[in-house]
Amino acid sequence: MRLSYAFIPTLKEIPADATMKSHQLMLRAGLMRQLTAGVYAFLPLAYRAMLKAMEIIREEMNAIGGQEFHLPALNPESLWVTTGRRNIPNLILSIKERDLVLAPTHEEVIAWLAAYHIQSYKDLPQIWYQIQTKFRNEPRPRSGVLRGRQFIMKDSYTLDATWEGLDASYQAHAEAYRKIFRRCGLDFFEVGASSGAMGGTGSQEFMIESPSGEDTVVLCPKCGYAANLEIAESALPPLERKSETKPLEEIHTPNVRTIDELARFLKVDQTRLAKSVVYQHDGKPLLALMVGNDELNEAKLTAALGAGEVKPIPTEELLALTGADGGSIGPVGLKNFRIIADRRLKNANGMISGANRNDYHLGNIDFTRDVTLEGFHDLRTVESEEPCVSCNSPLKVSNAIELGHIFKLGTKYSEALDATFLDENGKAQPVIMGSYGIGVERIIACHIEQSHDEHGIVWNKALAPYDLHLIAANMNHEETVKISAGLYEELREIGVEVLFDDRTNVSPGFKFKDADLMGMPVQVIVGERGLKERKIEIKRRRSGERTLVPIQDAVGAIRKMIAD
Numbered sequence: 221m222r223l224s225y226a227f228i229p230t231l232k233e234i235p236a237d238a239t240m241k242s243h244q245l246m247l248r249a250g251l252m253r254q255l256t257a258g259v260y261a262f263l264p265l266a267y268r269a270m271l272k273a274m275e276i277i278r279e280e281m282n283a284i285g286g287q288e289f290h291l292p293a294l295n296p297e298s299l300w301v302t303t304g305r306r307n308i309p310n311l312i313l314s315i316k317e318r319d320l321v322l323a324p325t326h327e328e329v330i331a332w333l334a335a336y337h338i339q340s341y342k343d344l345p346q347i348w349y350q351i352q353t354k355f356r357n358e359p360r361p362r363s364g365v366l367r368g369r370q371f372i373m374k375d376s377y378t379l380d381a382t383w384e385g386l387d388a389s390y391q392a393h394a395e396a397y398r399k400i401f402r403r404c405g406l407d408f409f410e411v412g413a414s415s416g417a418m419g420g421t422g423s424q425e426f427m428i429e430s431p432s433g434e435d436t437v438v439l440c441p442k443c444g445y446a447a448n449l450e451i452a453e454s455a456l457p458p459l460e461r462k463s464e465t466k467p468l469e470e471i472h473t474p475n476v477r478t479i480d481e482l483a484r485f486l487k488v489d490q491t492r493l494a495k496s497v498v499y500q501h502d503g504k505p506l507l508a509l510m511v512g513n514d515e516l517n518e519a520k521l522t523a524a525l526g527a528g529e530v531k532p533i534p535t536e537e538l539l540a541l542t543g544a545d546g547g548s549i550g551p552v553g554l555k556n557f558r559i560i561a562d563r564r565l566k567n568a569n570g571m572i573s574g575a576n577r578n579d580y581h582l583g584n585i586d587f588t589r590d591v592t593l594e595g596f597h598d599l600r601t602v603e604s605e606e607p608c609v610s611c612n613s614p615l616k617v618s619n620a621i622e623l624g625h626i627f628k629l630g631t632k633y634s635e636a637l638d639a640t641f642l643d644e645n646g647k648a649q650p651v652i653m654g655s656y657g658i659g660v661e662r663i664i665a666c667h668i669e670q671s672h673d674e675h676g677i678v679w680n681k682a683l684a685p686y687d688l689h690l691i692a693a694n695m696n697h698e699e700t701v702k703i704s705a706g707l708y709e710e711l712r713e714i715g716v717e718v719l720f721d722d723r724t725n726v727s728p729g730f731k732f733k734d735a736d737l738m739g740m741p742v743q744v745i746v747g748e749r750g751l752k753e754r755k756i757e758i759k760r761r762r763s764g765e766r767t768l769v770p771i772q773d774a775v776g777a778i779r780k781m782i783a784d
């Protein structure tokens with residue numbers, strides 16, 4: 221492609237609203253433009269890289285027996301009502317005039333197809349996939365293409381007759397994902413993940429570490445334990461039970477609101493305090509009790525409660541329900557609430573919590589004696605330096621970006637949509653499903669996050685839009701024009717993808733800067749000075765290493781440089 225003709229609108233300035241490097245560089249290097257919040261136009265340079273990522277994905281999906289589909293992005297709303305996903309917060313964008321929704325993922329359509337056409341165990345297993353546009357009602361699209369309202373996903377679905385079959389399909393995907401991300405040159409790791417709103421029995425995410433990532437992961441540098449903060453556990457022990465258990469006592473605590481204030485006021489350690497966190501679950505009031513300053517993890521809470529929506533309770537309602545404000549609520553004698561507690565509180569006694577009366581707390585609470593609750597669950601958020609569940613070494617908490625997610629769905633969607641098959645005994649069984657996604661834009665943006673310098677993008681060979689950036693330094697110099705154009709044709713003939721800077725109105729310095737910004741792995745510079753010695757210059761973008769090569773050896777040397 222000749223740059224004099226190409227549409228690659230580079231920018232000199234860093235756009236003000238872009239904080240992440242990948243976002244800044246994708247704008248500056250002319251890869252994309254934002255049309256509206258979370259919606260991007262991918263320009264030719266970006267789309268070439270995306271096509272390369274998609275081809276790698278396609279090859280690895282085909283290698284495990286995947287069959288490529290193209291499913292509709294427009295879905296009837298009723299399909300999503302049937303599975304109960306129509307009203308999941310922040311998920312679905314819809315077209316009201318026609319009762320259509322824009323599919324955020326495709327479990328529903330897959331199960332619909334399976335319901336019609338999978339009849340017997342002999343029709344299974346199946347691996348179905350597509351690479352297609354998804355739409356999501358993301359509340360805060362930011363970080364550039366990492367979180368769009370419209371984005372391209374490779375999504376695949378496995379259909380199996382047995383749970384062992386699902387395990388095998390899942391493992392095949394895990395291995396394919398490792399190959400895909402390795403081939404894309406990404407420095408990634410894997411974590412155990414929450415099954416979240418999707419329902420399911422096991423899941424893993426593929427991540428890159430990044431300070432601006434929106435996911436938080438817990439890692440053990442010693443034994444390799446790795447989990448999303450949504451499910452991560454630590455070996456922090458439960459509270460010890462005191463030998464003596466005393467009668468309840470009311471304590472006057474004027475104007476004391478927070479756990480820290482209460483600990484200071486009563487001169488006790490915060491682990492003696494049981495903190496009340498209130499929610500409504502499916503419209504019903506819910507109290508969750510935590511130890512002192514332990515932070516409640518909403519993903520764990522949601523998982524513990526099973527289906528249903530968890531929301532905060534409005535302050536006015538709280539007062540009407542309990543007779544007290546947030547800071548004075550506690551589990552003893554509390555009516556109208558379902559109560560659950562963090563597992564560290566199991567068997568705890570001598571605890572202090574709200575008295576359900578403003579400015580009062582209750583002391584000597586014994587969880588085995590005074591509190592009626594539904595159960596103890598792991599509800600707390602792990603903090604850095606806590607002991608690892610598997611090896612007791614200090615854990616590390618990091619931010620990360622999710623590249624892909626694999627998921628043992630089970631039978632949630634096949635049951636909802638009646639996708640059954642006849643097993644070997646002629647008995648109808650729901651198809652056992654798995655679901656697996658990779659964000660195409662995220663591959664590109666994560667590669668740029670991991671591979672750039674102060675001058676611009678540093679593409680690797682696998683994803684680079686072009687193999688080579690050929691620069692004719694001065695187009696007013698006849699010999700430069702002749703040699704560079706000759707090289708351009710010759711390289712293209714042997715299948716090298718060349719971006720040729722043949723612009724006449726741009727200074728050599730400007731061309732060099734653009735080449736570094738756009739970041740193709742190899743640059744070839746044809747300039748007056750080199751040509752005096754019948755030589756051209758080859759520069760490796762990543763290391764900056766330069767070599768002068770005689771013109772007659774240029775093609776061979778370039779091929780070699782591209783290959784390694």
Ligand code: ATP
Nearest residue numbers: 358366367368371373622623624625657658659662
């Ligand atoms: P996140 O937690 O980041 O919102 P998710 O759990 O909703 O991701 P999945 O539903 O598992 O994501 O989708 C599969 C893949 O699609 C993700 O691993 C990610 O690479 C990509 N993806 C999801 N949401 C977006 C988005 N809004 N913009 C770009 N890519 C996305």
Ligand code: MG
Nearest residue numbers: 310311356358
């Ligand atoms: Mg999401």
